[in-house]
Amino acid sequence: MSSERARLTALYGGLLVLAGALLVGLVYLLVSEGLYASVLTAVAPAVPSGATDVAIRSGTAATPALPSSDWAQTTIMQPGQYAVARKVSTVAGDAALSQLLTVSGISLAVYSALSVALAWWMAGRVLRPVGVITARARRLSGSNLHERLALKAPPGELKELADTFDGMLDRIEELVAARQRFAANAAHELRTPLAVQRAAAEIGLADDPSPEKVAWIRDKLIDTATDSEQLIEGLLLLAVSDEGLRRRERVGLDATAATVTEALEPEAKNRSITVETEARPLSVEGDPVLLDHLVRNLVANALRHNHPGGTVRVRVGPGGLEVANTGPVVDPAAVPLLFEPFRRAQARRHAPGEGAGLGLSIVASIARAHGGEASATANPGGGLTVRVVLPTCP
Template identity: 40%
Template sequence: MRLRTRLTLWYGGAFFAAGAVLTTVVYLIVRSRIAANLPQPGESLEALVQARAHLGMTEEQLTDLIDTVIERQEAANAATLQAVLLGSAFALGVIGLLAVGFGFLMAGRVLRPIDAITDTARRVADRSLHERINLRGPNDELKRLADTFDGMLARLDRAFEGQRRFVANASHELKTPLAINRTLLEVAAAEADAGHRVRGLAANLLAVNERHERLIDGLLTLAGSDRAPADPVPVDLADIASHVAAQFAHEAAEADVAVEVSAEEAVTAGDAALLERLVANLIANGIRHNRPGGALAIATAAVDGRARLTVVNTGPIVAAYEIDALFQPFRRGEGRDRIESVKGVGLGLSIVESVARVHDAALAAVPNRDGGLRVTVEFP
C-alpha cells in the first residue's frame, strides 16, 4: 500500500473515531437533558392537587390527562433522540468522506517533495550524478532532506568525476611509455645482428606490451562509458552486429568457432561507438571463452518496440551464482583474478554492463545447460 493511501486511511480513521466520540457525547447530553425535563411522579400528583379545583375535573380525569401528556412527551423525546442520532451519523458520514478526500489531496501535497526526491534519485541512478532536486519552499523537514540529498549527490559527483579523471589521465600517461617500449622492441628485433634469443625475448615482451595496451584501452573505454550519450542518434543494431561479426571472422576461424548472424532491423538511440564496443565485447567474449568446434549465435530483432541483441555461445559450464562476477572488472567466473588471462584483460563484460546501463538497456545473462552463456540486451 502506498504511503499516500496509508496516510489517508490514518487521517480518515482518526476523523471518524473523533466524530463517533463527539456524536456519542452529544447524544448522551441531549438524552440527559430531556430526561431531566420530564415531570416526576410526585410533581404530577402535586400538579393534580393544585389544578383540580380550577379545571373542574375529577381526580381520575386529571390523572388520565397528565399520563397522556407524559406519554406523548416521551414519544416526542424518543423521536427527537432518534433524529439527533440519525442526523449526527449522516453528517458524520458525509463530512467524513469529504475529510478523507481532503486528506488524500493534502497527503499528496505533503508527499510531493518526496516524489521529487524519488524521481531524481531514479534518474541519477540510471544516468548521471549531475542532476539536483533544488526543492523550493519553507525550511521544513522535507526541504532539509532534499538539501541533504543534493549535497550527497554533489559529493558523489565530485568523487566519481575525480575517479574517472584519474583513470583517464593515468591511462593516457601509461600509453606513451608503452608505445615507446613497443617501438624499441620492434627496432631491436629488426636489427641485423639480433640473435634468436633476442628476437624471442622481444616477441614475448611485445605480447606483454600488447596486453597492457589492451588493458589501458579497456580502462579508457570503461571510464568513458559511465556517462550517458550527450547527443544520442538512431543506431541499427543489425548493421553493427553484421559489421563486427565480419571483423571477428578470422579470429573465429582460428578458434574453430562457427558464427551465425541473424540480423533483423533493431533501431535504438544512443552512442554508436559505445554500442559497437558493446557488441564487439560480447562477440569477442563468445569466441574466446568457447571450445573448439563450438558455435556462436548473434541475433538482433525488434521485440515489443524494444531493440534486442542476443549473443549465445557454447563453452564451459557456468554456474548461475557466478554470473554476477563475470560483469565485475578483472574477475572471472570462478572468482579468480583474470588480469593474467591470455584471452583478455578482464574488462570486456564490465564495459558491456556500463554501456548498457547508460543506455537504459536491460542486460541479462543466463547460463546454457550444456555450457556457455546466453546474453540478452534490450534497448529502449
C-alpha cells in the first residue's frame, strides 16, 4: 500500500510541479517580451530635459536613433532625453525581471512542497478503500466466510470492485458449504456399507457358522461391495465432470438416448415400467462418455424412483433432453435440492438397487461442464420431469 501511495504521490506531485514550472516560465516569457517597452513608455515623459546634457558630459548617453513606435512618433523628445529614458528603462526592466524570477522561484518551491503534500493526501484518499478491502480480505477464513466487505463509498471502480468481491465470496461460501456437506455425506455413505460388512462378518458367523448362513453372509457382502463400488464410481464421475471437459466432439444426443433406453429396457421390464421414447435429431459438442452417463443417470433415476405399471418418457429435440416419470409425489420446494449430492426425495431405506443419491448431481455437473443447464419440476400426479438444455452444433 505504501509503495503504491508513493508512486501515486510522485505521479500527482510531478504533474503539479511540472504544471507550475510551465506556468512560471510562460509568465516570465510574456512579461519579459513587453516589459522594457512598457517601462520606457512610462519613464520617458518623466525625464527632465536638463538631464540630457549631464548624461552626454558623463559619457553615459549617446545619440541613438529615435524609435519607430507609435509612442515615439507622437511624443517630441530630444535625442539625449531619449537615451536617458532608455538607460533608465533598461536598468528598471532588469531589476523587475530579476525580482520576478526570484519571487517566481520561491513561489515555485513553496508550490512544489504543497503539491507533494497534497498529492500524498490525495493518494491516501484514493487508496483508502483498497486498504479497507485488503484488511477485511486478510481476516476472512473458512470460519467467517459469511462476512462481507460492504464497502461504503460513492459509485465508482473501487465500489464496483468491492461489490464484485462480495459476490465472489457469496459463490465461495456456497461452494464451501456444498463441499462440506458433500464430504460429510460421502463419509456417512461410505461408512454405512463398511459397518454392514463388519456386522455381517462378525455377528453373522458367531452363532451359526452353517453353510446356509455362510452363503447368506457371502451374498450380503457381495451386495454391499457392489453398492460401495457404485458409490465410489459415482464420486469419481462427479469429480471428473466437475473438472470440465477434456475432449470435445460432435455427439448425436438422440442416438445416445436411443442406445441408453435400449440398454435399460430389461430393467424396465423387471420393474413393469413402460419406456416411451421420442427422439428428434439433435447434435451437441462434448464428451460422448460423459453425455452417455448423463442420459443413463436420468433414465435409471426415472426407473428407480417409480412404481410398478408406471411410465418413463424420454424426449430429445431442439429444446434439449427431457425425462419424465411417474412415481411418488415430490414436494416442489425440495426439487432444487435434489441436484445436490446424496439428496433424495424420500428417506433412504438401504434397499437393493436404491442408489447413492448422486444421479441428479452428476447430471447437473455434466450439464455445466458442457455449458448447459439442468432443471427439474415436480409433476402434479407424482414423479419428476428433468430437462437438460445443452448448446447445439450448427
